[in-house]
Amino acid sequence: MTKRETVTVTDNVTGKSIELPIQRGTHGPGAVDITGLYRELGYVSFDPGFVATASCRSSITYIDGEQGQLLYRGYPIEQLAAKSSFLEVAYLMLYGELPHQGEMDTFVNSITRHTMINESLKSFYRGFNHDAHPMAIMVGVVGSLSAFYHGSTDIRNPVHREIAAHRLIAKMPTIAAACYKHSVGEPFVYPKNSLGYCGNLLNMMFSVPCEEYDVDPIAKKALDLIFILHADHEQNASTSTIRLAGSSAANPFACVASGIAALWGPAHGGANEAVLHMLGEIGDVSNIPKYIAKAKDKNDPFRLMGFGHRIYRNFDPRATLIRTMCHEVLAKLGNDKDPLFELALRLEEVALQDDYFKERNLYPNVDFYSGIIYKVLGIPTNMFTVMFAIARTVGWVSQWMEMIGDPQQRIARPRQLYQGAARRDYREMSGR
Numbered sequence: 421m422t423k424r425e426t427v428t429v430t431d432n433v434t435g436k437s438i439e440l441p442i443q444r445g446t447h448g449p450g451a452v453d454i455t456g457l458y459r460e461l462g463y464v465s466f467d468p469g470f471v472a473t474a475s476c477r478s479s480i481t482y483i484d485g486e487q488g489q490l491l492y493r494g495y496p497i498e499q500l501a502a503k504s505s506f507l508e509v510a511y512l513m514l515y516g517e518l519p520h521q522g523e524m525d526t527f528v529n530s531i532t533r534h535t536m537i538n539e540s541l542k543s544f545y546r547g548f549n550h551d552a553h554p555m556a557i558m559v560g561v562v563g564s565l566s567a568f569y570h571g572s573t574d575i576r577n578p579v580h581r582e583i584a585a586h587r588l589i590a591k592m593p594t595i596a597a598a599c600y601k602h603s604v605g606e607p608f609v610y611p612k613n614s615l616g617y618c619g620n621l622l623n624m625m626f627s628v629p630c631e632e633y634d635v636d637p638i639a640k641k642a643l644d645l646i647f648i649l650h651a652d653h654e655q656n657a658s659t660s661t662i663r664l665a666g667s668s669a670a671n672p673f674a675c676v677a678s679g680i681a682a683l684w685g686p687a688h689g690g691a692n693e694a695v696l697h698m699l700g701e702i703g704d705v706s707n708i709p710k711y712i713a714k715a716k717d718k719n720d721p722f723r724l725m726g727f728g729h730r731i732y733r734n735f736d737p738r739a740t741l742i743r744t745m746c747h748e749v750l751a752k753l754g755n756d757k758d759p760l761f762e763l764a765l766r767l768e769e770v771a772l773q774d775d776y777f778k779e780r781n782l783y784p785n786v787d788f789y790s791g792i793i794y795k796v797l798g799i800p801t802n803m804f805t806v807m808f809a810i811a812r813t814v815g816w817v818s819q820w821m822e823m824i825g826d827p828q829q830r831i832a833r834p835r836q837l838y839q840g841a842a843r844r845d846y847r848e849m850s851g852r
Contacts, residue, residue, distance in 0.1 A: 427452050431461050447482050447491075464835040476663060477826070480513060480818055481652045485731040490738065492652065493517070501741045506647040506811075507531060507617055510589055513652060513818040514582075534590035535611035535620065537598070538568045545602045554599035554806045555684040561595050562588075563677035573671040575824050584672040585817040592810045593617065597624030600803055618643040621810070626798065639797050642749050643807075646790050649738040650808055652815025658682040658689065662816050663823050667832040672820055679816045680809050689805040689812075692791035695726035696760075696801050704759065705766050716776055726788030727771060728781060738786040746789040754796045764792050 425442040438460045442450045451474045458464050467473045482491040490497040493512050500509055504518075511519045511527045519527060541561060548557050565587070566573050572584040598608050601624075609624045619635040621643065627633030652659070661682040665675045683689035702711045714722040729736050754761050768784050771777045794804050823829055 436461060466837050475655055475660060478822060480822060481654050483654050483731055485733050488732055488735040488737050497737055498741065501645055501648055506644045509648050509651055510814040513814050514585060530586045531590045532613040534587045535594055535613055537591055537594050542608065545598055550603055550605060554603060554803055557599045558595060558806055558809060559677050559680050562680060563674055565673040566671045575669055581821050581824060585821060588676055588813050588817050592813045593621040594624060596806045596810055597621060599806060600625050638749060638752050642745050642793050645742065645745050646793065647811035649742060649786055650811035659816060659819050662820055664832045666820050666823055667829065675820055676813060676816050683809055683812065684805060689808045691726065691787035693801050693804040695788050695791040696795060698725040699760055699763055702763060705763050708767055708770055712770060726785055729785050734781055735783055736785045739784060739789060742786050742789040746793050749793050749796050
């Protein structure tokens with residue numbers, strides 16, 4: 421019989437000790453089960469940002485930041501990026517295994533059938549100013565979907581859960597493209613399902629009724645890769661938000677809307693948008709030495725956006741993959757005379773050769789390259805996080821479905837360390 425692994429915690433005030441069990445996963449560090457800490461010793465744990473706390477069990481995504489490893493359902497991201505497609509990855513995320521041909525055909529057909537949005541939603545868009553941020557529109561529209569699809573909001577019904585997941589994956593590009601069309605004052609374009617997932621998105625964004633639009637195969641290939649790389653990333657802020665909202669038994673559309681709101685933050689989904697703003701601030705290749713010096717100065721607030729990663733300590737495997745695609749896109753679609761692209765490539769070159777950045781592993785990350793690719797494809801900066809949301813919807817609904825199906829799932833209720841005023845009695849105003 422295998423001996424149970426435990427950690428002993430001793431309260432030096434009372435002298436009381438308890439043993440807390442260690443739980444092991446397939447990969448990564450063990451987790452100390454602290455559920456008995458409050459019950460036995462009267463203490464709660466304190467972990468701001470939950471950086472050392474496992475909030476759930478999950479079988480979807482695994483990251484090893486030290487080794488630069490990212491696995492979707494056990495498959496290395498490098499293999500999926502080279503051999504798979506975004507919709508095949510979506511199936512893998514949802515169902516845990518790669519599909520055979522019949523399963524893939526059925527899944528693609530289901531996604532294709534759900535790409536249109538209710539015509540009444542057009543009036544929602546007209547309620548926003550033309551210059552409203554697309555993420556603001558997306559939060560509202562996605563949240564409203566529960567008002568249109570009552571037949572997929574019973575979270576205890578596995579059929580409802582699956583239909584809701586398919587609907588969200590299918591409709592997100594349509595919703596996103598409509599956000600863009602609203603901002604530029606052009607008519608909405610209906611889905612054209614024969615173009616495939618990414619081709620359809622590009623057509624809905626950039627075609628107009630008065631002329632033909634041909635989807636560029638390199639643009640479609642680049643989007644498919646970016647979406648694969650952004651599909652999921654463990655328990656990040658937006659995913660954790662969706663699990664938190666979902667733990668209250670909220671419907672899936674409301675949960676995903678909450679995830680979109682969390683993703684909107686510049687510290688999360690807005691990183692590739694920040695890259696373009698940074699390049700705009702640098703302005704010209706001749707200014708690179710000055711800004712490199714500012715980045716090295718710990719007293720200077722300037723930071724190189726799109727370099728390094730909080731989780732990946734040596735390299736981001738996604739950055740290696742997207743870098744090749746970025747250069748391919750620039751070579752075939754980019755304007756050689758565009759100073760922004762010249763600036764980005766020169767900044768990449770300097771950072772990869774500078775000892776300061778190499779010693780600190782401040783390599784260009786996935787956000788650096790995805791921002792450049794989006795720029796080449798003609799996608800405006802304020803749409804970058806929207807594109808991120810399209811891809812991440814796959815991870816969000818997969819995580820949501822996993823959470824709802826967990827028999828140990830309960831409503832989330834984090835504790836706090838209260839440091840406010842001690843108990844005190846009310847005083848009449850005349851005596852204050």
